[in-house]
Amino acid sequence: MKKILITGGKKLQGTLKVSGAKNSALPLMAATLLTEGCNTFSQVPQLGDIKTISKLLRKFGTHVSGNDVLTIDASTINSFEAPYSLVKTMRASILVLGPLLARFGRARVSLPGGCAIGSRPVDQHLKALKSMGATISLEGGYISAACTQLKGARIYFDISTVTGTENIMMAAAIATGTTVLENAAKEPEVEELAIVLNKMGARIEGAGTDVITIEGVETLHAVEHTIMPDRIEAGTYMIAAGITEGDITLSHCNPQHLHALIEKLEEIGIDIIINDGSIRVMGTPFLKNTDVKTLPYPGFPTDMQAQIMALLCLAEGTSIISESIFEDRFMHVGELKRMGANIRLEGNSAIVTGVDTLSAAPVMATDLRASASLVLAALVARGETEITRVYHLERGYEAVEDKLSQLGAAIQTVNE
Ligand code: EPU
Numbered sequence: 166m167k168k169i170l171i172t173g174g175k176k177l178q179g180t181l182k183v184s185g186a187k188n189s190a191l192p193l194m195a196a197t198l199l200t201e202g203c204n205t206f207s208q209v210p211q212l213g214d215i216k217t218i219s220k221l222l223r224k225f226g227t228h229v230s231g232n233d234v235l236t237i238d239a240s241t242i243n244s245f246e247a248p249y250s251l252v253k254t255m256r257a258s259i260l261v262l263g264p265l266l267a268r269f270g271r272a273r274v275s276l277p278g279g280c281a282i283g284s285r286p287v288d289q290h291l292k293a294l295k296s297m298g299a300t301i302s303l304e305g306g307y308i309s310a311a312c313t314q315l316k317g318a319r320i321y322f323d324i325s326t327v328t329g330t331e332n333i334m335m336a337a338a339i340a341t342g343t344t345v346l347e348n349a350a351k352e353p354e355v356e357e358l359a360i361v362l363n364k365m366g367a368r369i370e371g372a373g374t375d376v377i378t379i380e381g382v383e384t385l386h387a388v389e390h391t392i393m394p395d396r397i398e399a400g401t402y403m404i405a406a407g408i409t410e411g412d413i414t415l416s417h418c419n420p421q422h423l424h425a426l427i428e429k430l431e432e433i434g435i436d437i438i439i440n441d442g443s444i445r446v447m448g449t450p451f452l453k454n455t456d457v458k459t460l461p462y463p464g465f466p467t468d469m470q471a472q473i474m475a476l477l478c479l480a481e482g483t484s485i486i487s488e489s490i491f492e493d494r495f496m497h498v499g500e501l502k503r504m505g506a507n508i509r510l511e512g513n514s515a516i517v518t519g520v521d522t523l524s525a526a527p528v529m530a531t532d533l534r535a536s537a538s539l540v541l542a543a544l545v546a547r548g549e550t551e552i553t554r555v556y557h558l559e560r561g562y563e564a565v566e567d568k569l570s571q572l573g574a575a576i577q578t579v580n581e
Pocket residue numbers: 188191256257283284285286287288289290291324325326327328329350354467468490491492533534561
């Protein structure tokens with residue numbers, strides 16, 4: 166088991182290239198299950214979750230090779246089961262359900278259990294597939310789905326769901342007839358999936374709005390595509406600049422995807438200069454309090470809630486952070502408190518009263534974004550912070566030690 170040691174107090178400076186988006190790469194890789202031929206993706210981030218989905222695709226008989234340029238050929242699929250051993254390490258494995266069922270008429274996918282950020286059911290995915298004519302049963306912890314041919318349907322999602330929208334968009338791409346998704350998720354990753362499915366030959370309109378229309382086609386073909394920059398990785402490094410009073414320029418990023426975060430950071434007093442495809446962030450010693458509520462895109466992302474909390478721990482006055490997407494995404498609070506933060510939890514809100522300094526402590530990563538908040542706090546804490554369970558961080562942040570070292574952080578990964 167690895168752990169990260171960070172000595173706080175360095176002002177991070179320099180330019181950093183943002184990696185390809187994890188939450189875009191995962192559905193795009195699942196979408197290859199719909200195609201014949203060899204797909205090529207560039208700017209694929211080297212992450213734990215990418216390894217997990219590659220393993221899963223190989224289990225079905227797919228050929229996956231390469232690293233940041235990845236080729237996937239799903240012409241030779243001979244298995245339709247996503248086992249518990251893989252699904253339990255990555256819930257996004259559910260993304261194979263729609264494509265497998267639509268193309269092969271059957272799929273067996275382990276039901277994801279609860280996780281560190283909430284219960285996270287998949288009822289909306291299943292409801293939609295049933296409306297499209299699939300028979301679904303739950304047995305022995307698995308979802309068994311079958312159909313002769315999925316049929317287009319009008320589907321209303323009771324809740325805005327990112328992977329739910331993606332799963333059904335993929336299934337509908339090769340169903341017969343027209344599918345209309347209402348209250349669809351509007352996240353940029355959903356839009357990118359629609360762009361790539363359309364390159365594959367699908368007929369999808371409206372992605373990026375809450376109504377998506379999909380005219381089913383018979384077959385899809387392989388494509389080449391470069392994965393868009395990761396808005397959450399970019400946002401995390403923006404906060405790294407803010408919290409260390411640093412000056413970081415992020416290249417290869419899309420400022421439009423970061424609007425809600427940029428507005429909040431400016432309210433807090435951080436200087437931000439936006440250029441085409443790059444963002445410069447300059448920290449300040451005087452951070453102002455603000456309130457944050459997480460919402461579906463274009464609202465403030467839940468995937469940035471833990472990181473902005475680390476920053477607000479050092480802002481003057483009191484800030485209220487409300488989590489409205491997941492019911493239990495505050496595992497980082499206890500760890501930040503161990504570093505001297507003043508945070509009180511009241512239901513789905515964290516009441517954060519700024520302190521002058523944070524101090525180093527041994528802390529434990531509990532999920533991906535919680536880990537990022539601990540790294541951010543450690544970058545500014547007095548002394549050497551030791552963060553254990555680093556594998557959580559490696560699921561979603563590429564080369565974090567190299568990237569932070571390049572910006573001047575005192576960071577080291579060691580074996581426990
Ligand atoms: N929900 C249901 N029923 C469903 C589906 C979702 O009740 O059938 C609920 C969830 O429990 C949650 C809310 O709806 O309360 C939104 O969940 P959503 O389905 O949108 O989340 P997801 O698709 O499982 C993706 C990202 C998450 C990100 C959320 C919200 C991927 C692979 N994962 O998850 O990313 O937090 O959307 O934006 O795209 C991360 O990268 O750290 C991460 C957790």
